Amino acid sequence: MNGDLMLATACEVAVKIGARAVVSFVEPAPVLAEVPDIPIIRVQELQLDVLKDLTMHDILEVSERHMLDAAVHLYLRRNLESGLVVGVFPYAVIIYDIEEGKNFINLKDFSDIVPREVLHAALTLALEIAVEGREGRAIGTAFIIGDPEEIFRHSHQAILNPYQGQPAALRDIKNRDNWESIKEFAQLDGVFVIDKNGEVRAAGRYLDVTGRGISLPGGLGGRHRATASITYEIPAIGITVSESGGMVRIFRDGNCKISIRSDIRLRSDG
Numbered sequence: 001m002n003g004d005l006m007l008a009t010a011c012e013v014a015v016k017i018g019a020r021a022v023v024s025f026v027e028p029a030p031v032l033a034e035v036p037d038i039p040i041i042r043v044q045e046l047q048l049d050v051l052k053d054l055t056m057h058d059i060l061e062v063s064e065r066h067m068l069d070a071a072v073h074l075y076l077r078r079n080l081e082s083g084l085v086v087g088v089f090p091y092a093v094i095i096y097d098i099e100e101g102k103n104f105i106n107l108k109d110f111s112d113i114v115p116r117e118v119l120h121a122a123l124t125l126a127l128e129i130a131v132e133g134r135e136g137r138a139i140g141t142a143f144i145i146g147d148p149e150e151i152f153r154h155s156h157q158a159i160l161n162p163y164q165g166q167p168a169a170l171r172d173i174k175n176r177d178n179w180e181s182i183k184e185f186a187q188l189d190g191v192f193v194i195d196k197n198g199e200v201r202a203a204g205r206y207l208d209v210t211g212r213g214i215s216l217p218g219g220l221g222g223r224h225r226a227t228a229s230i231t232y233e234i235p236a237i238g239i240t241v242s243e244s245g246g247m248v249r250i251f252r253d254g255n256c257k258i259s260i261r262s263d264i265r266l267r268s269d270g
């Protein structure tokens, strides 16, 4: 009942301020008497029960963090990159400006190395791999995007390159039709090498890097260390999908620039 009221109020606010969407964290999904003319995106499977023992200040802080995580998903998967959204939680309604999120992804920060549409495609695919896994199990992988000759100089084939001799059309990461095979090859050991046009040049590549000059969040192992390291040694962008924990991360200059949670599920009624 409370959830229904919170969502109805959020929708009213959203219509008044011309918001692009309502993001609902309320479970179970409330039923609205009147469906508003605005998309309602439901974020599932967050453990929000803990909020009820917190102070109002803490609730707002946690809510804002969840909104930020949801905004990144909205941007990547629904192309919402500016404007206001209204977040509705069991205990709060917040208005959120997508562009102002302090942790919000700005793909322009990487465009000196990788064109925006290539990075957007690789990141969205990485997020799908993190969310879906393969045959019911989590998988980890990495995409290294940059000058392929330079990346090849710092790596070797761990297995036969499945992209060897493939026509360019089947290697284009910007084409969703090619994602199924990329997801299949993501189960192999090693990383993908992608050029600046978005062509997958190799899969199953092992990075030969020193690990010098990098700074990593704690608890990350070989895949993340090697990805961070190659972005330190050459101008490249690395995107990792962690098998343990499902985080997607973007690396450049040896540092993790952005972390994206994959345990958020978007489901739209609108």
Ligand SMILES: Nc1ncnc2c1ncn2[C@@H]1O[C@H](COP(=O)(O)OP(=O)(O)OP(=O)(O)O)[C@@H](O)[C@H]1O
Pocket (backbone or CB within 6 Å): 140, 141, 188, 189, 190, 191, 205, 206, 207, 208, 209, 219, 220, 221, 222, 223, 224, 225, 226, 241, 242, 243, 244
């Ligand atoms: N230098 C490297 N180049 C390419 N792939 C690597 C490299 N080092 C490790 N990997 C791959 O990463 C896999 C996982 O290694 P590890 O668990 O140490 O990494 P991790 O950073 O903790 O990643 P995850 O969070 O996915 O477990 C290895 O099985 C291997 O396939």
